[in-house]
Amino acid sequence: MCGIVGYIGNKEAQDVLLKGLSRLEYRGYDSAGVAIVRGTKIEFDKKQGKLKTLISDLKDAPIKGTLGIGHTRWATHGIPNEVNAHPHLDCKKRLAVVHNGIIENYQELKKSLKREGHKFLSETDTEVIAHLIEKFYKGDLEAAVFKTLKLLKGTYAIAVVHKNEPDKLVGARADSPLIIGVGKGENFLASDAPAVLDYTKEVIFMDNHEVVTLTRDGVSIKDFHGRKVHKKPSKIKWDISQAEKAGYKHFMLKEIFEQGDILSKIIDERVANDRISFGELKISERAFKGFKNIAIVACGTAYHAGLTGKYMLEELVRIPSWIDTSSEFRYRDPMVDKDTLVIIVSQSGETADSLAALREARAKGATVLGICNVLGSTISREADGVIYTHAGPEIAVASTKAYTAQLAIFYLLTLYLAKLRKTISDKRYDYFMSEFKRVPGLVNDLLSEYKPEYNALEAYAEGFKRYYHQKHNKSTFLYLARNINYPNALEGALKLKEISYISAEGYPAGEMKHGPIALIDENPWVVCIAVQSKTYDKMLSNIQEIKARGGIVIGIATEGDREIMHQNINYLIEVPKVDELFSPLLVVIPLQLLAYYVAREFGYDIDQPRNLAKSVTVE
Ligand code: F6R
Secondary structure, eight states, rough: OEEEEESSSSSOHHHHHHHHHHHHHGGGOOOOEEEETTTTTEEEEEEESHHHHHHHHHSSSSSOOSSSEEEEOOOOSSSSTTTTOOEEOTTOOOOOEEEEEEETTTHHHHHHHHHHHHHSSSSSSSSSHHHHHHHSSSSSSSHHHHHHHOOOOOOEEEEETTTTTTOOOEEEEBBBEEEEEEEEOEEEEEESSGGTTOOOOOEEOOTTEEEEOOSSSOOOEEEEEEOOOOOOOOOOSGGGGSSSSSTTHHHHHHHHHHHHHHHHHHHHHHHETTOOOTTTTOHHHHHHHOOOOEEEOOHHHHHHHHHHHHHHEEEEEEEEEEEEHHHHHTTTTTOOOOEEEEEESSSSOOOOOHHHHHHHHHTTTEEEEEESSTTTOHOOOOOEEEEOOOOOOOHHOSSSSHHHHHHHHHHHHHHHHHHHHHSSSSHHHHHHHHHHHHHHHHHHHHTTOSSSSSSSHHHHHHHHHHHHHHHTOOOOOEEEEOOHHHHHHHHHHHHHHHHHHEEEEEGGGGGGGGGGGGOSSSSSSSEEOOOOTTHHHHHHHHHHHTTTOOOOEEEEEEEEOOOOOOTTOOOOEOOOOOOOHHHHHHHHHHHHHHHHHHHHHTTTSSSOOOOSSSSSSOO
């Protein structure tokens, strides 16, 4: 949802800003721009389309200067074009602003600014910020920003420069993420840490309702009342190379292949002598023993991880657990109270709806546990306790490794709670622990089958594309599963639709007869997850029902399963044998790869699919 950067130092700002934007492009990529203070002027360049268009334009006509701001956009107000691209300037082009978020009262502000004679160029909400700062500017940029913020309603992270103050970069934050990179003789602002990691690992996470004024040698943070706030930088532990492709064609493929190692790292970090501990967790054992119910709240892929978590928790901890999407939870007066543990799952830790759900839950007295990937993210800081997934930066918009890392945390949390609340025998606990420890190796074995230049899933994807064209582009996908793999059916469908734009639905296989079976003719390809489980026979019956109606079936089965061979399925994908409880971690791998290869067959932009952004910081 838009990435912003700001730089003040001695380097050419253009280079720093473009590099920073390239690390933030996952947040939005429909247009990009920079504004740089050059001598006594502000110069800017904005281009519609991906960042590379802006980069090539600036190569031909660079803007010199050591203070500037930049933006990569995911459009909310106004179509993606050059005029609506950020930065936005005031009437006299003396100041420039970049913004991530939504100004909810921009229409009334715009009306009154227009009455006062301000001239607007764009359809964006952001432009009102530039004109308000212009209105209040009396030689002190920080003071004008403070006055402006008093009038804004909504969410924002902003960065502002003024041509009269070539030694100042001002930023502010209300609900959209903003970090400060602290350097030597230079300082940075950005939506996310990767944007500054080429230059510094010292980062200050801004809190809500804070304003920062950066000079080349100083960082001054104040709250919205103007009171000084003292903060120490944190050191980012990971390296920028983790945010690079390492020879893979796409980030998504690289991230899929990282999953075995991430799972093994999670187990190594959290399990010692078969005892589970969550170092950073601030919720006490006593509190964990006392909860009467668990509510899991999340969006998209994180929701699917949470849904799997619900199956695990109910089965092993025997505690009533329910799940809701954050956007529903926040508006329906949910029944949570001091006896409820609310688990918010979020890779970015910044998703606007999940953050609002967290605040709603806390306001009702519930204890909130965040399962987050991004260190220092808002959800991780506002929750009562956090368990980090430590999956490293996830750059591809379609989430893969964050999902399996979230599942791994749910397995650990489930076993931890089951032991603590004495709902599991020692024997069963030991068995599950030893099964879980086998999973990273099995995931790596499975992935090694797909490493060669050409593999079965690529062939299936090719086959699908041919079929799709034969059927006049009418083919769709249906994903069916039961029990703990049902969330994987939803996840497989989500992966496919978000990167290949092919209609795909996930369904609990038992619901087939209640509607979706009407879809079955020779058009849809039906992915049936039929690994060894207590509902295996039922899945075989579902496969027969599909075959009887002419459907094309891709079966996902356990290695060595002979019965599946007699089902007349069209394509077979095998996954290693493991206890049913852990099978989602294996089943999801070919689902992710299938989506990847289908999108690649169709030639789509896999890492940056249309209309999406990685971090959804607006409602
Ligand atoms: C799908 C995907 C999204 C996110 C969702 C929640 O591949 O990435 O569905 O899972 O937007 O994002 P987080 O986990 O950052 O809250």
